[in-house]
Amino acid sequence: MAEILAPCGSPEVLTAALRTGCDAVYLGGSKFSARQNAANFSDEELAEAVRECHIRGVKVYQAINTMLTDKELPACAEAVRLACKLGIDGLITQDLALAELVRECCPELEIHASTQMTLHTVSGFLLAKELGFSRAVASRELPERVIAELCALPTETEVFVHGALCMSVSGQCYMSAVIGSRSANRGLCAQACRLPASCVKGSERCGLSLRDMSYLPHLKKLERLGAASLKIEGRMKRPEYTAATVTAVRSELSGEDYDRSLLEGVFSRSGFTDGYYTSKTGAAMFGSRTKDDVEAAAKVLPALHALYRSEYKRSQVRAAVRMLRGEPLYVSFEDENGLRAEYTGELPQEAVNRPADSGYFEKQLSKLGDTVYSLAGVECEADEGLTVPTAELGRARRELCARLDELRYGHYTRRCAYEDRKFTFAPPNRNGRQELRITVTDPAQLRLADTGDIGLICGSMETVAALLGAGHPAEKLCAVMPRFTFNEKRDIARLRELVGRGITHIECTNYAHIYIGRELGLTMHGGFGLNAANSLALRVLRRLGLADCTASFELRASEISALGGELPYGIIGAGRLPMMLTVNCPIRAERGCKNCTGGIYDRTGRRFPVKCSKEQGYTEVLNAEYLSVSGRLGDFPGADFVMLTMYDESPERVRDILEAFRRNEKLSGEGMTSGLYYRGVK
Secondary structure: OOEEEEEOOOHHHHHHHHOOOOOEEEEOOOOOOOOOOOOOOOHHHHHHHHHHHHHOOOEEEEEOOOOOOHHHHHHHHHHHHHHHHHOOOEEEEOOHHHHHHHHHHOOOOOEEEOHHHOOOOHHHHHHHHHOOOOEEEOOOOOOHHHHHHHHOOOOEEEEEEEEOOOOOOOOOOOHHHHHHOOOHHHOOOOOHHHOOEEOOOOOOOEOOOEOEEEOHHHHHHHHHHOOOEEEEOOOOOOHHHHHHHHHHHHHHHHOOOOOHHHHHHHOOOOOEEOOOOOOOOOHHHEOOOOHHHHHHHHHHHHHHHHHHOOOOOOEEEEEEEEEOOOOOOEEEEEOOOOOEEEEEOOOOEEOOOOOOOHHHHHHHHOOOOOOOEEEEEEEEEEOOOEEOOHHHHHHHHHHHHHHHHHHHHHHHOOOOOOOOOOOOOOOOOOOOOOEEEEEOOOHHHHOOOOOOOOOEEEEOHHHHHHHHHOOOOHHHEEEEOOOOOOOHHHHHHHHHHHHHOOOOEEEEOOOHHHHHHHHOOOEEEEOHHHOOOOHHHHHHHHHHOEEEEEOOOOOOHHHHHOOOOOOOEEEEEEEOOEEEEEOOOHHHHHOOHHHOOOEEEEOOOOEEEEEEEOOOOEEEEEOOOEEEOOOOHHHOOOOOEEEEEOOOOOHHHHHHHHHHHHHOOOOOOOOEEOOOOOOOOO
């Protein structure tokens, strides 16, 4: 059977997960968890969690899945060292720095590619395998046919099957960071998507809030496809939620009945959806938490307590009893792994009434109560006319279970050796001059611009084809690969056509493009979507073949300037920052494509443009304010290039932006922002 993976945000939730039959849990320690607002586990609680799980044969995966900065690397290394010491079964991460740290310090420790890595194609999964990931968490937006492709690959595929859906593709949401300096990639998402947003100014519609996903009717199919792990979302949820979801998933897989109303009652947002799995996106997928939902939860909570009131029986033990005259009583328990606990007691007594037989021993030894054990049978060797007091058999039961607990803990705990490595980095670049690059959506935007000193002119594959047709030299053009795709083979074919026309540069907007770019022998430039935020990640990207990379715009200017010179890097200097990458267009859901308004309003009345990539099947919600650091380029002395990203700017505006950056003068205009470069994120 596929692994049932339960979320655990606290020790109380862990108890609920274990007592309802999960196969594995994922949890966070005191630092570097993408759910920093969960209770999480102290070092002592983490050690106890490993013990309790391993006694039950349950695996423990620790999420160290935030975006890391250089200053955090030593503390992260200590967290990995502790994971090795405790016997954590695997780490879940999004940052290449942690993958490199494990490769260098503890290569036997299993690592899983977090959903924040935005892995959703064959090439992405193959690169993850190369990087040392034994498992990859597939993006939640995938239909069955794509999941089937991924499950056939050598990397294990983990699939979300129940829980909250973010409006944005995981790892590509910057709304909380840009609006309130609370970074989702740093574990502090403020859930701005659950607030009112609409095509209509002043509307109370929650147009960025999706219903919770539930793939329960599809679980057996997912198992047949080869999904290694069925993941339940919800590390911020209470014990009753985890108990209900684990019970439902386990029951569905085993063909047992369960109360579906309890599952919907404990938590939902106007019901559930399987729209991504069935390729039925649109208005039916949207929903918000209503008063009725809250009241329903209050009604079902008492019933849910019964689900985890007692232990889930995980191990059938076979007992052996030897009761012979003149010898101390001997009892042993042996579990399914061949682990044997032994008990030696008092001398047996002559029976006054009924002598002990196999039935008597089976009755007494089967009273295993609130333990993980049940009795599979008893082998009895006994002389006639003897007996043993029930009190002694009770003592034998307790001691045997305790000893077997310790044996199982040792059996299921694999501690990895950790060897210290001192990571030193090349000093930051200080060349004092940044090359200008520009991304356009239409060749006409460059009609009035002097592009002689522009290092690269970037655009989608369609835009690059048009730029070639407009006479721009191929050696200066860079194809920006789609940030999400449902047809990677088509994208590769289109890229090959451009290569045949002389294109040699691509921007890798996700990890899959590194694999593709190397195969085609292209010069690769990392996009902001790789979330490169530390020197060690830049080192890995250099080893993978990148020529340079755009640093995460969630870093402060001072943090960017301190990055080591492991790989040339640049910044986004101008444009509307992408707030969300979504494959469920909020405008289409509310108004339909024919009535597209081109943007949505938040509760404050600000308008956020929505950029459509309809053919690729995704849209991008852009910031209401316009980023520009012209006049402040001296604050980024280590940057090798500055990317100017154009969306709907006129040719005149593009010309003015280029001139402002050439002169390093402040760009004029309303609604301007310096982004997160000076205020940073939490």
